[in-house]
Amino acid sequence: MSQPTIESILQEKRLFPPSAEFSQNAQIKSLEEYQHLYDKAKADPEAFWDQLAKSELHWFQKWDKVLDWQPPFAKWFVNGKINISYNCLDRHLTTWRKNKAAIIWEGEPGDSRTLTYAQLHREVCQFANVLKSLGVKKGDKVGVYMPMIPEAAVAMLACARIGAVHSVVFGGFSAEALRDRLIDGQAKLVITADGGWRKDAIVGLKPQVDKALEAGAVPSVENVLVVQRTKQEVNMQEGRDHWWHELQQKASADCPAEPMDSEDMLFILYTSGSTGKPKGVVHSTGGYNLYTHMTTKWIFDLNDTDVYWCTADVGWITGHSYIVYGPLSNGATTVMYEGAPRGSNPGCFWDVIEKYGVTVFYTAPTAIRAFIKMGEQHPNARDLSSLRLLGTVGEPINPEAWMWYHKVIGGERCPIVDTWWQTETGGIMITPLPGAIASKPGSATRPFPGILADIVDLDGNPAGDNEGGYLVVKHPWPSMMRTVYGDDDRFRRTYWEHIAPKDGKYVYFAGDGARRDEDGYFWVMGRVDDVLNVSGHRLGTMEVESALVSHPAVAEAAVVGKPDELKGEEVVAFVTLEGTYQGSDELSKELKSHVVKEIGAIARPGEIRFTDALPKTRSGKIMRRLLRNLAAGQEVSGDTSTLEDRSVLDKLREGT
Numbered sequence: 045m046s047q048p049t050i051e052s053i054l055q056e057k058r059l060f061p062p063s064a065e066f067s068q069n070a071q072i073k074s075l076e077e078y079q080h081l082y083d084k085a086k087a088d089p090e091a092f093w094d095q096l097a098k099s100e101l102h103w104f105q106k107w108d109k110v111l112d113w114q115p116p117f118a119k120w121f122v123n124g125k126i127n128i129s130y131n132c133l134d135r136h137l138t139t140w141r142k143n144k145a146a147i148i149w150e151g152e153p154g155d156s157r158t159l160t161y162a163q164l165h166r167e168v169c170q171f172a173n174v175l176k177s178l179g180v181k182k183g184d185k186v187g188v189y190m191p192m193i194p195e196a197a198v199a200m201l202a203c204a205r206i207g208a209v210h211s212v213v214f215g216g217f218s219a220e221a222l223r224d225r226l227i228d229g230q231a232k233l234v235i236t237a238d239g240g241w242r243k244d245a246i247v248g249l250k251p252q253v254d255k256a257l258e259a260g261a262v263p264s265v266e267n268v269l270v271v272q273r274t275k276q277e278v279n280m281q282e283g284r285d286h287w288w289h290e291l292q293q294k295a296s297a298d299c300p301a302e303p304m305d306s307e308d309m310l311f312i313l314y315t316s317g318s319t320g321k322p323k324g325v326v327h328s329t330g331g332y333n334l335y336t337h338m339t340t341k342w343i344f345d346l347n348d349t350d351v352y353w354c355t356a357d358v359g360w361i362t363g364h365s366y367i368v369y370g371p372l373s374n375g376a377t378t379v380m381y382e383g384a385p386r387g388s389n390p391g392c393f394w395d396v397i398e399k400y401g402v403t404v405f406y407t408a409p410t411a412i413r414a415f416i417k418m419g420e421q422h423p424n425a426r427d428l429s430s431l432r433l434l435g436t437v438g439e440p441i442n443p444e445a446w447m448w449y450h451k452v453i454g455g456e457r458c459p460i461v462d463t464w465w466q467t468e469t470g471g472i473m474i475t476p477l478p479g480a481i482a483s484k485p486g487s488a489t490r491p492f493p494g495i496l497a498d499i500v501d502l503d504g505n506p507a508g509d510n511e512g513g514y515l516v517v518k519h520p521w522p523s524m525m526r527t528v529y530g531d532d533d534r535f536r537r538t539y540w541e542h543i544a545p546k547d548g549k550y551v552y553f554a555g556d557g558a559r560r561d562e563d564g565y566f567w568v569m570g571r572v573d574d575v576l577n578v579s580g581h582r583l584g585t586m587e588v589e590s591a592l593v594s595h596p597a598v599a600e601a602a603v604v605g606k607p608d609e610l611k612g613e614e615v616v617a618f619v620t621l622e623g624t625y626q627g628s629d630e631l632s633k634e635l636k637s638h639v640v641k642e643i644g645a646i647a648r649p650g651e652i653r654f655t656d657a658l659p660k661t662r663s664g665k666i667m668r669r670l671l672r673n674l675a676a677g678q679e680v681s682g683d684t685s686t687l688e689d690r691s692v693l694d695k696l697r698e699g700t
């Protein structure tokens with residue numbers, strides 16, 4: 045089992061059309077229907093989104109203009125007034141959906157809870173009042189550092205309801221990483237829990253928050269709200285820390301949704317790039333609401349009988365768009381699961397599908413590969429016949445994993461939507477619409493209507509069929525990120541200046557390499573920058589390098605990705621040591637733990653290689669390409685003539 049290579053995907057010609065029965069009942073029923081929508085949207089994107097915004101969402105006030113595009117800054121539905129929490133909750137209460145399950149939660153170990161739309165609305169209104177009582181106002185930033193429990197969704201929706209901006213930080217990030225994000229986002233309040241379940245153990249979250257806030261490190265934070273989840277002893281600082289349940293009980297359930305400007309900031313979400321610290325990706329309200337609503341509706345093909353489950357964590361964009369906002373805006377039933385794939389419970393995902401009769405299931409290739417390894421006897425021992433549609437996200441899926449998913453989980457009857465998108469895009473950009481587009485294992489297939497995706501060279505010239513190039517988007521779309529929080533210049537540089545078309549037009553550079561085959565299908569090959577994708581999680585090489593050099597033993601560090609069967613990529617760090625330090629297994633262990641402490645377990649290097657020197661060009665740039673070859677155990681390929689000192693390479697080779 046391996047990651048797809050250019051050769052392997054070009055040989056991948058198998059085509060899997062949806063069954064006639066699936067297509068007949070689908071939202072978008074045929075290739076012709078998709079093509080019609082796509083062409084219509086391409087001819088006049090503004091008219092396309094204008095019509096959908098009117099028919100699909102509730103607005104307090106209509107917009108004056110669909111799109112105001114001052115490259116690279118976009119405003120969608122200018123002067124429109126909307127509230128995404130209203131669209132996710134209130135509007136369903138006047139329909140039969142009032143008592144439909146909004147969130148079905150499966151906790152660890154074995155507890156569960158269901159919230160109907162009416163119950164979720166009540167919780168959100170009460171919690172919005174709690175936030176208000178602690179002085180949170182429209183425009184204030186709120187940090188959310190939570191396990192996978194319904195309160196995470198309640199917290200997000202309550203912020204949105206009163207116009208506070210949430211900044212969710214994945215619960216697996218360390219105190220240091222949390223602190224950086226709270227400081228950058230100027231959080232006024234933090235919402236957390238005493239602890240949460242990770243795999244088979246309880247991990248403390250509140251202690252991490254305490255550490256992040258230690259010694260007034262984040263002066264903007266005034267209050268901390270703590271959900272009691274795991275009930276272990278935690279320190280509660282008088283005046284600053286409050287129990288969620290105590291304040292929630294006392295709060296009124298009357299809290300009308302605040303009419304927000306369409307362009308008001310909805311959330312900040314930090315993600316890794318190739319340079320510097322993680323950047324705060326800013327998403328705004330109206331366009332994000334519309335785009336996540338439409339993509340959820342047409343890609344996951346939701347009907348009122350569906351039980352939809354996305355296995356992501358709310359700490360990532362997939363959790364924001366496709367556990368919380370997209371499904372709830374559609375009035376769907378969304379499953380939240382606190383557990384994760386693990387050897388000690390190899391059937392855990394399949395148990396959840398059987399228990400709730402999940403019909404639409406969305407997960408990551410890395411999880412699929414982990415389950416393949418655990419063996420098909422586990423899914424085979426469960427009743428998975430409720431499933432009718434499957435999805436994947438986060439990284440390229442290798443055809444072998446695709447076929448396993450198709451056969452063992454989907455029983456050869458469920459279409460698979462391989463969805464390509466990013467934190468920055470807000471919603472899914474390239475994917476099959478399941479009733480309309482036949483899939484090919486490993487291809488995300490065709491762009492969503494309204495998305496003008498292309499593959500180009502650095503001058504913006506389109507690549508020919510099967511010729512590799514950079515994946516770009518040529519026209520703004522409603523849920524595109526608006527900027528990097530506090531750094532418009534970084535936004536411009538990172539995404540809009542890499543590709544320089546001759547006509548001077550701005551195109552969005554995704555950071556991925558891709559090719560398009562003779563049928564117009566896109567094949568995303570992976571990052572072309574210094575961003576790694578480890579188990580579907582984005583990591584900047586520079587972030588890991590900074591973490592390493594903050595250890596006193598480390599003089600210099602260069603981090604690269606090495607192909608890994610399960611994780612997609614694994615972190616390999618080449619390290620030179622200060623003065624008298626000597627490389628040893630012990631130091632290697634210590635450095636790995638140091639990275640975990642600085643960033644979190646997702647960044648733990650798989651391998652540390654000590655070396656006397658790093659291969660550099662004469663201008664002092666580390667030649668990562670060579671290190672990538674070495675890490676993968678391959679012959680060093682390409683030009684090495686710019687190497688300053690060739691003996692460095694020889695020594696590194698000897699060491700491997």
Ligand code: WTA
Nearest residue numbers: 437438439440462463464465466467568571
């Ligand atoms: C990668 C996750 C291939 C890609 C939603 C992208 C994919 C990065 C796919 C964004 C896919 C995501 N096929 N690659 N279906 N989906 N990627 O911001 O490299 O965490 O740029 O968003 O994941 O990761 P992010």
